[in-house]
Amino acid sequence: MKKFKAFILFMVGMATSLPTFAQTSDFNWVAKLQEMDGNQVTLLVILAVILGVILLLLILMIYLMSFMVSVFKKQNPELAAQPSWWDEFKLKYITGKMKPVGGKEEKDLMMDHSYDGIVELDNHMPPWLANVFYITIAFGVIYFTYFTVLGLGKTQIEEYEEELRIASIEAEKRSALALSSIDENSVVFDNSTAALNSGKSIFEANCAACHAADGGGGVGPNLTDEYWIHGGSINDVFKVVKYGVVAKGMIPWQDQLSPEEMQNVSSYILTLVGTSPANPKAPEGEKYEPVAEEPSEATAEADPEAENAD
Numbered sequence: 001m002k003k004f005k006a007f008i009l010f011m012v013g014m015a016t017s018l019p020t021f022a023q024t025s026d027f028n029w030v031a032k033l034q035e036m037d038g039n040q041v042t043l044l045v046i047l048a049v050i051l052g053v054i055l056l057l058l059i060l061m062i063y064l065m066s067f068m069v070s071v072f073k074k075q076n077p078e079l080a081a082q083p084s085w086w087d088e089f090k091l092k093y094i095t096g097k098m099k100p101v102g103g104k105e106e107k108d109l110m111m112d113h114s115y116d117g118i119v120e121l122d123n124h125m126p127p128w129l130a131n132v133f134y135i136t137i138a139f140g141v142i143y144f145t146y147f148t149v150l151g152l153g154k155t156q157i158e159e160y161e162e163e164l165r166i167a168s169i170e171a172e173k174r175s176a177l178a179l180s181s182i183d184e185n186s187v188v189f190d191n192s193t194a195a196l197n198s199g200k201s202i203f204e205a206n207c208a209a210c211h212a213a214d215g216g217g218g219v220g221p222n223l224t225d226e227y228w229i230h231g232g233s234i235n236d237v238f239k240v241v242k243y244g245v246v247a248k249g250m251i252p253w254q255d256q257l258s259p260e261e262m263q264n265v266s267s268y269i270l271t272l273v274g275t276s277p278a279n280p281k282a283p284e285g286e287k288y289e290p291v292a293e294e295p296s297e298a299t300a301e302a303d304p305e306a307e308n309a310d
Helices: 002-016 018-022 029-035 038-075 085-093 104-109 127-149 156-180 193-206 234-243 259-271 297-302 304-309
Strands: 110-115 118-121
Touching (some): 234 259
8 A cells, every 4th residue: 555655646746747847948937927817817826726625635535545454454464464456456467477487487488599698588578568569559550540541630741731721821810910000100112013013003093193194293293203292202102192182182092092002002103203204294392312222213214023013
């Protein structure tokens, strides 16, 4: 019984120490606790108390069993020498009968070959090792039947493809979130073919009536020269497109275009700078000197995507 009690205490100690082994440098318990709200902390405390009570009850049960066994053995001395159920279980399934051999028994177990005087005995496999082999064989049969014969489980390739699909969905969500958060401060010039083609379609459908299809101007100002009334950076153009210029008759487009569409049309407008419209309107505003990251007349002429968009 003492051995059984020691085994139970050992297993309990191993179970309670698992969180310590599971910790890594990337896992911070303090940070996780700080992220929890009041209800989660309360639930965690209740769970810890319940586990503590269960552990105490288990220890108490072990000591009560030990006390009852000792009392029973004192009252029945003839049964004290009998092995406990744990000893029988260990003998049958774990250690087996371990006894030294010699004489005739050793000769019967001796193999026919020896190396440098070292003789190998043909001992039986211990039960615990045989049970491990039996378990692995059963696991192999079940695994093969489940994955290959019945086809219920996913193969490694199927799991990989599923992970790729989930990752693609997550990437699309992140991209959509980033695009929906574009404003006049975070907007960037996008010279990709898809963005410029989208911007060109939006411009021709909504802006050409006032600025001409080639950007030469009409009711609205000329968008092909270096002069801008409200600034010529991508941020300035996006801001004008988003909020409009109500005093000049330009409506705000933020209610009709998405942030991504406003970025695309703003990028397309900047590619018109330096082009030659059919009937250019006289310059208005002040001359704008673009920074290195923004498209200048030279980059607009040299950029094949911009030329295709024009």
